[in-house]
Amino acid sequence: MNARSQMFDLTVEGRQADEAVASIFHTVLFHRTHGKFLYSTEGSYSIGTVGYTDVDCDFIDLTYVCCSSPHLDQVLKREISSFSEQLRGNDSSGMGQITLEFFQRKPRTRWLFQSECIPWEVWTVRVDLLTFANEGERQAYREKVGELLADKIFSIAEIMNRHDYLPKMPSQSELDLIFDTSYPDVQPYLFKVNYSISGPSSGSSVGSTMKKLIKETLSL
């Protein structure tokens, strides 16, 4: 099965990058997060409640909604800030992309070290950095980015409410193949964040990807 793919292009100032990506990814994750499943007997379960939190951006004229899960926020924040740091770093050309990928694991390989992951939805944000000469332009752009992101959030809502494929609700034994059950308060679909920076030399990009791959393997 091919994964659905959504692509957003953003042109933002360096300091806006974190919040811009977070507003999109948090909105997506909010839609893709359930309450914790509580199984009583096989086949019967109840679902916990998901709380929500308004987040005011500091550098963008925007408020977005995310799950009230500090852990989920932490995970996402970590990924986004390492992307943003590299994007704004000296080696960077100021262009890069970050993806939020939802996947499910294949049951028959689950005893292996790393089971096969099948992505079913990929959200990509391509970020292009720009700089401003003066504070006036910067202030105007603060509003402008808010409007741009508002449009993106409208489209996320529209996409979420299409009757598209979502993994079937699993039985208790297969819960880990669909959902990330490591969070104490919420249960998002399995997801991972990847990013790449198009630097002046392609070496740094490969290097960072490799570093990330190794890090991911170790964390498993």
Add this chain to the structure above:
Amino acid sequence: MKLSTQETKDLHKYTKFFALKSAQVIIQSRLGEKISTPCKPDNQGTDWFNLNINDLPEVLAQTKKALNGEIISAGFPLCVEISLRTPEGDQMVLESWCLNLLSDQCDPTMRNIPNVYNRMGMLLKSLMSVTRITPAYKLSRRQGPDSYIICYRIYMESPSLLNLGEGYKSTKIGQICTPIGTLQFSVAYRTKMTISPTQTGKNNSMMVKSDHFNSNSNTRRHRNNDDVSDLTKPMRPGPFADPKPKKPIEPELPGVTRLLAMGKYKQRSMSKPITDIESSDSMKITDESIINKKESTPSRVLMTSSTTSRISTISNLKSVDEEYWMKELSAPFATRGPMGELMQFYKQCKKSPPLQSPQKNPTPEEITKMIEMYESQLPEYDALVQSFCESPDNN
């Protein structure tokens, strides 16, 4: 394939609670404050749609009243209208959120009612996300009694989008296919926040025509209401012209002026009271409410006096306690309701205690006697006054 009775019952129940929760999401997002509700992982599925959406009792009551025991049906959408109101009573509709049922677009094969339930949860999440990005959200965060307040109205009919001015935007948020039709959520919102007088005139004339016999419509009545309040006020600035011209009417409000002079007033501190005069039509009173910061210190006192106008005074009672003031409009032939009595009582309590007066009217003979008695005691009074004047403590 027909739905079983249980399935129909469930579907109606889900639709009803979806409508109730939607109204809560929309209206709470316009309270002017950030919302945060915690996750409850151990909750045994007792929260509707597994979402922690608080229920404000007033909003719940208003939505139930609008629904009137019915479920949303084709041609009768549930509409939540958000409007802005200035302290002078001018009003501007900002957006209309509309939950509609398209009965011609139904999917009889879609019999999975739990799936409909999950979709409703998803649509509510979209609604939460989208309510934060329309222009009215930013306005609601900046609301205050000195500039404007945000009001809402819930009703069951197709919204009149002409209220939203030229260039309004209309967007579909999402839809859910159910066996009884497609539930669709959409929003139409104003993009031009300033109205020139000519535009107002044009819109108004159109509104009068289209809503002439419509008891739920507020626009025309508001115009009438404005006329009423005109009689009771000195000259006012034009609608939405500029907040500054408000100044000339402030001397009418002694409490306000004093507060400003005392420097108690701060931006967004809600420390300045305003009066909000509305039409007293019974529909109006119940249908339209002021979005106020209920969780925080400001409290609201609503009074239906013996008049045709409702006066609601928003103030921070903590800081305005002494300067508390209110204004009553009196109209002929109006009956005094229980709220009117309550207000009278409240006003009496606020005033200084009345002077003691004789319980019965004295006869002329008694008066003459009293005068004689007081005259005979005059030297005593003189001596008393003299003693005050001569007292060394006197200053």
